[in-house]
Amino acid sequence: MTRPAVLALLLLPLVAHAGNLRYAEDQAPALLNPVYGSSMAEARASELLFEGLYTDDQELATRPSLAESSELMPDRLSMIVALRTDVTWHDGQPFTADDVVFTITAMLDKGTASTEYGRVAWIKSAEALDAHRVRLTFARPELHPEDKLFFKIVPKHLFSGLPLKRGDTFRTKPVGTGPWRLTQFNEDNSVSFRKHGDHRNSTGIDEVTLREVADKNYQAKLILYESLEALVRVLPRDIAMLQNNRKVELYPYQTNSWWYVGYNLNRPGLNNPQVRKAISALVDVDALLAPVGTGARVSGPFVPSSPYYNHDVRLTEADADVADAAFVAGGLSRVGEAWTVAGKPVVLTLVAHQSLESVQEVTINLQSQLQTAGIRLEVQFLDDAAWKERVWRNHDFDLMLSQWTFDRNEDIREQFHSQGTRNFVGYQSPEVDGLLDKARDAADPFVRKATLRELHAKIATDQPMLFLWTLDSYAALSVKVKNVVIHPFSFFTFAPSWTMK
Amino acid sequence: MAEIVKNPETFTAYVQSSRAGWIALHSNDWRGAVAAGGDPAIRAEAELLRFHRVLAALDTEAWQRLGATWRAQGSLPADSLLAWFVGAALSDAGRDTEAAEWPTGAAADAAVAERKVLHDAIRNGTARLTDLPAGEPLVREVVVGGTRDLPDPWRLRTHARVDALNTVALPLNPHLFSGDIGLPLTLPERATDGVADGDACRDAVRSVDLELDAWRQTASAAANDDGRALLDDLRLTQGARARLLVDRAAAVLDTGRAHCALALGQLALDHEAPRAIGAINSPTLFAVVASAQLQVGRPREALDALDVLAADWPETAGVDETLNTLVVLQGMDRRGESRE
Numbered sequence: 001m002t003r004p005a006v007l008a009l010l011l012l013p014l015v016a017h018a019g020n021l022r023y024a025e026d027q028a029p030a031l032l033n034p035v036y037g038s039s040m041a042e043a044r045a046s047e048l049l050f051e052g053l054y055t056d057d058q059e060l061a062t063r064p065s066l067a068e069s070s071e072l073m074p075d076r077l078s079m080i081v082a083l084r085t086d087v088t089w090h091d092g093q094p095f096t097a098d099d100v101v102f103t104i105t106a107m108l109d110k111g112t113a114s115t116e117y118g119r120v121a122w123i124k125s126a127e128a129l130d131a132h133r134v135r136l137t138f139a140r141p142e143l144h145p146e147d148k149l150f151f152k153i154v155p156k157h158l159f160s161g162l163p164l165k166r167g168d169t170f171r172t173k174p175v176g177t178g179p180w181r182l183t184q185f186n187e188d189n190s191v192s193f194r195k196h197g198d199h200r201n202s203t204g205i206d207e208v209t210l211r212e213v214a215d216k217n218y219q220a221k222l223i224l225y226e227s228l229e230a231l232v233r234v235l236p237r238d239i240a241m242l243q244n245n246r247k248v249e250l251y252p253y254q255t256n257s258w259w260y261v262g263y264n265l266n267r268p269g270l271n272n273p274q275v276r277k278a279i280s281a282l283v284d285v286d287a288l289l290a291p292v293g294t295g296a297r298v299s300g301p302f303v304p305s306s307p308y309y310n311h312d313v314r315l316t317e318a319d320a321d322v323a324d325a326a327f328v329a330g331g332l333s334r335v336g337e338a339w340t341v342a343g344k345p346v347v348l349t350l351v352a353h354q355s356l357e358s359v360q361e362v363t364i365n366l367q368s369q370l371q372t373a374g375i376r377l378e379v380q381f382l383d384d385a386a387w388k389e390r391v392w393r394n395h396d397f398d399l400m401l402s403q404w405t406f407d408r409n410e411d412i413r414e415q416f417h418s419q420g421t422r423n424f425v426g427y428q429s430p431e432v433d434g435l436l437d438k439a440r441d442a443a444d445p446f447v448r449k450a451t452l453r454e455l456h457a458k459i460a461t462d463q464p465m466l467f468l469w470t471l472d473s474y475a476a477l478s479v480k481v482k483n484v485v486i487h488p489f490s491f492f493t494f495a496p497s498w499t500m501k
Numbered sequence: 502m503a504e505i506v507k508n509p510e511t512f513t514a515y516v517q518s519s520r521a522g523w524i525a526l527h528s529n530d531w532r533g534a535v536a537a538g539g540d541p542a543i544r545a546e547a548e549l550l551r552f553h554r555v556l557a558a559l560d561t562e563a564w565q566r567l568g569a570t571w572r573a574q575g576s577l578p579a580d581s582l583l584a585w586f587v588g589a590a591l592s593d594a595g596r597d598t599e600a601a602e603w604p605t606g607a608a609a610d611a612a613v614a615e616r617k618v619l620h621d622a623i624r625n626g627t628a629r630l631t632d633l634p635a636g637e638p639l640v641r642e643v644v645v646g647g648t649r650d651l652p653d654p655w656r657l658r659t660h661a662r663v664d665a666l667n668t669v670a671l672p673l674n675p676h677l678f679s680g681d682i683g684l685p686l687t688l689p690e691r692a693t694d695g696v697a698d699g700d701a702c703r704d705a706v707r708s709v710d711l712e713l714d715a716w717r718q719t720a721s722a723a724a725n726d727d728g729r730a731l732l733d734d735l736r737l738t739q740g741a742r743a744r745l746l747v748d749r750a751a752a753v754l755d756t757g758r759a760h761c762a763l764a765l766g767q768l769a770l771d772h773e774a775p776r777a778i779g780a781i782n783s784p785t786l787f788a789v790v791a792s793a794q795l796q797v798g799r800p801r802e803a804l805d806a807l808d809v810l811a812a813d814w815p816e817t818a819g820v821d822e823t824l825n826t827l828v829v830l831q832g833m834d835r836r837g838e839s840r841e
Contacts, residue, residue: 037840038840038841039840039841040841042840043838043840058696058797059797059798059799060798060799060801060831118836119836119838122836142834143574143576143833143834144574144833144834147833147835147836148834148836150835150836239772239773240772240773243773246707246710246711246714250767250772252767252770252772252775253802254799254801254802254805294773294774294775294776296776304808305804305805305807305808306804307825307826307828307829308829353841403841404839404840405839405840405841406837406838406839407837407838407839408828408832409832409835409836409837410837411835411836411837411838412837412839414839422839438646442646442647443576443833444578444645444646444647444649445571445826445829445830445833446644446647446648446650446826446829447644447645447646447647447649448829448833449825449826449829450648451647472775482697482700483696483697483700484696484700485696488801488802489838497696
């Protein structure tokens with residue numbers, strides 16, 4: 001970003017006044033329909049706008065939100081949820097049981113292609129008993145179904161019917177029941193929210209403004225110049241500067257987030273475990289991580305502090321001899337400096353989302369490491385639309401660099417089950433499917449813990465991905481913001497109780 | 502500290518007597534300091550005692566929450582020693598009223614009874630800490646689909662008792678340079694609301710930081726080059742600040758002010774190296790943060806803090822597993838969410 005551009009950002013006519021909390025995102029969400037959530041920026045904005053039947057309290061225990069109460073039937077195959085009667089949508093319409101039934105039915109509808117399908121797949125049907133009571137019927141007996149009813153509810157009256165479409169106008173004109181309502185998408189890509197006056201709970205902040213600051217290098221400066229009140233994630237290199245500033249408070253918070261290089265297992269060559277093993281053995285992960293920030297390497301699909309992390313699984317290490325042997329075992333030959341297949345040099349395409357933090361440093365470093373070892377890597381940075389098209393829908397890549405962030409349940413089913421909706425790499429393992437099922441069905445926490453540790457080991461062996469690292473996460477908030485409790489996933493869940501001087 | 506900065510030769514002369522020990526103590530390597538002997542060893546023993554006391558309290562709380570959560574869910578297994586372990590942990594901590602809610606009496610398992618005898622012997626000095634088997638679990642129960650591994654519920658308190666036996670004379674302040682900054686951290690009265698209590702404690706630290714900034718400038722200006730180098734290279738001010746905050750955090754934790762303890766702990770953390778023990782980050786800091794996180798209802802976050810201790814402090818493996826199980830238990834019926 002050029003200096004005038006920074007000045008322009010600082011001078012934006014977004015007047016700071018008491019009760020206006022401005023926070024930065026690398027990229028403003030283009031779509032605010034929670035049925036199609038895919039990015040963390042969307043999740044955070046959705047938390048301002050929408051509510052689920054249940055939510056977390058500050059100790060992360062389940063508490064009713066749009067639900068008033070519920071009754072689980074003795075056979076545990078159905079429940080009746082009584083809804084609050086004092087809830088209105090941001091457009092003034094009353095919230096009713098029809099909205100709940102509509103949301104669930106829409107997410108279950110295959111034609112909707114909801115990214116959140118997995119969160120309702122356990123519900124067989126939803127039926128409105130009256131204006132404020134819903135009967136949910138389950139596919140299997142449920143012990144505590146309210147623990148799964150956190151997905152956001154959308155208003156039936158703003159959709160023309162089923163299935164829903166990603167392009168519905170609702171995506172940019174969202175109407176929820178949450179504590180803030182959207183007022184407008186601004187020309188500078190910022191998004192403005194204002195307190196939902198009819199919300200049942202008071203909020204300490206009148207306005208929230210999401211400011212798109214694509215260059216993360218300037219986000220910390222903006223909070224120092226009091227042009228922002230909150231940074232969702234502080235770049236590691238900015239931590240020292242903010243730590244020593246008396247106008248800003250740093251809040252370390254826990255995120256179950258890890259980076260990876262995914263191998264497209266539907267591509268010839270990459271479906272060979274020896275080839276994947278060889279590529280992984282060419283990568284010096286510590287060297288990739290060093291310029292990115294402080295964090296910890298991971299050997300599998302959990303972060304090291306997770307209950308499911310298997311500490312017996314070793315981290316991959318760069319080892320040219322291992323790589324050479326694995327390439328040969330995988331049918332590759334070295335010709336001169338390059339590894340070849342059928343006489344042609346291996347050329348791989350790596351895609352990465354352009355807004356991924358430090359993406360250029362990581363990809364250039366990776367490209368260099370592979371190039372030195374005889375593998376040519378072509379890197380493509382994709383904008384959000386292209387990423388959704390290439391990765392989410394068409395699985396069109398050889399390698400992908402990305403990260404996953406999980407809530408505290410660290411449910412990796414969608415990423416690794418053969419039927420998972422987020423299994424972009426095309427991983428198919430009956431053994432892993434079985435372990436995921438066993439973990440899901442376990443009634444004993446000790447058994448679930450051990451099963452998922454076994455799963456970690458199995459996935460690490462199969463290497464559908466090269467697991468990289470988890471980064472330390474810090475939020476920064478102006479000292480003007482008080483009563484701050486940060487939700488480790490959704491960030492703003494407890495923001496209604498935040499106050500501003 | 503002011504004197505040291507003005508006359509760095511005083512510092513050199515003082516630490517020369519046990520240079521290796523002072524270096525270890527400065528980097529919060531307490532076992533290294535104990536091994537080196539001398540004055541640093543005495544101070545390090547005091548640090549170890551406090552560290553293990555915090556961990557022992559954390560372990561007890563983890564057992565209590567695991568048992569209570571499982572019981573509240575209505576699925577606490579009747580065929581497990583787990584309930585007995587909860588009672589044993591609470592009883593060992595002197596939380597007798599709560600312990601009475603759990604099975605008590607002689608351990609049904611011979612290995613468990615034998616372990617308890619060994620702990621008693623170590624605590625009264627007739628056996629050594631090294632006699633205690635290092636690994637976990639103490640009990641492995643076979644259940645449908647796997648095993649239930651229960652860690653030793655007495656281990657950390659035994660460490661604390663041994664530390665107490667070794668701590669021959671408690672120094673007024675275990676740290677050489679912390680006493681003379683002259684910036685008392687006066688914490689506010691406890692606020693009714695926990696989060697507000699945390700905010701008030703943050704504000705108190707902020708006031709101290711402003712004074713500390715000024716003190717540091719003055720001290721630096723009055724120091725010669727060697728003194729300034731000491732102040733900067735050894736991060737004396739930051740270290741003293743962190744120790745002050747951790748001291749106070751451990752103290753308020755004992756009075757149930759978990760939000761305040763958490764705020765102090767987070768403010769003490771060296772954010773440039775948040776996963777490493779060093780001159781600023783002590784093991785007790787992570788133990789305090791883990792304990793505070795659990796008390797404010799965030800056991801998953803407590804695991805993050807404990808993770809830092811795992812490599813160098815193997816005795817934390819048991820409390821780590823108990824918290825792991827608690828976290829898993831709390832999410833048994835949840836459906837997870839993930840985003841890019």
